[in-house]
Amino acid sequence: MRLLIVEDEPALALRLQQALEAAGFVVDVAYDGEEGWHLGDTEPYDAIVLDLGLPKIDGVSVLQRWREAGKTTPVLILTARGRWSEKMAGFNAGADDYMTKPFEIQEVVYRLRALIRRASGHAQPELVCGPLRLDTNAARVTLDGAPVPLTAQEFRILSYLIHHPGRVVSRTELMEHVYDRHFDSDSNVLEVLLGRIRRKVGGGLIQTVRGQGYKLAAQEQA
Numbered sequence: 001m002r003l004l005i006v007e008d009e010p011a012l013a014l015r016l017q018q019a020l021e022a023a024g025f026v027v028d029v030a031y032d033g034e035e036g037w038h039l040g041d042t043e044p045y046d047a048i049v050l051d052l053g054l055p056k057i058d059g060v061s062v063l064q065r066w067r068e069a070g071k072t073t074p075v076l077i078l079t080a081r082g083r084w085s086e087k088m089a090g091f092n093a094g095a096d097d098y099m100t101k102p103f104e105i106q107e108v109v110y111r112l113r114a115l116i117r118r119a120s121g122h123a124q125p126e127l128v129c130g131p132l133r134l135d136t137n138a139a140r141v142t143l144d145g146a147p148v149p150l151t152a153q154e155f156r157i158l159s160y161l162i163h164h165p166g167r168v169v170s171r172t173e174l175m176e177h178v179y180d181r182h183f184d185s186d187s188n189v190l191e192v193l194l195g196r197i198r199r200k201v202g203g204g205l206i207q208t209v210r211g212q213g214y215k216l217a218a219q220e221q222a
């Protein structure tokens, strides 16, 4: 899962980035409203953390522009502006959640996980796909109850597929959701990683659909 942080305070942006990366996400950071708007407009993020007081374009305007352009990405506003009228303006612009500074960083992580689950149609914090289970809050995958040891990259790939079971996920889509924008895309890397994941979870669960991409079996397996 890939996130965008739009935050003009470098120390806070770094702290958020580190916490979110430690929680299993890949993260892009924008330091002003213009860059943030552009990235959110052109890159397929799974969720966005948006400050309101930003240079160049303020956060509410950035959010309005995304929503007017039809972007449905979940947006969590994280701001010092705590008045009810300010919160209302944020929700009216299309925010999905709103937190005020100072904040508990793990609360940001949990709220983002819930927003991402909801956006892909899941209500439970544990996603089940046959013998595979992803505990989204613990960022842990089990196979028939036994923990599956995964590297950070392998976890992001498998997590994305488990959030979107039963449909073909193209190679491009998968790359865009598990790497940041500075990654030099090379689909051979993805093939190698998928090979490693298959060895850990069993070959039959992740199918390759020739010329289209990958599909995680959606049905409950006996």
Ligand code: CA
Binding pocket: 007, 008, 009, 051, 052, 053, 054
């Ligand atoms: Ca700010």
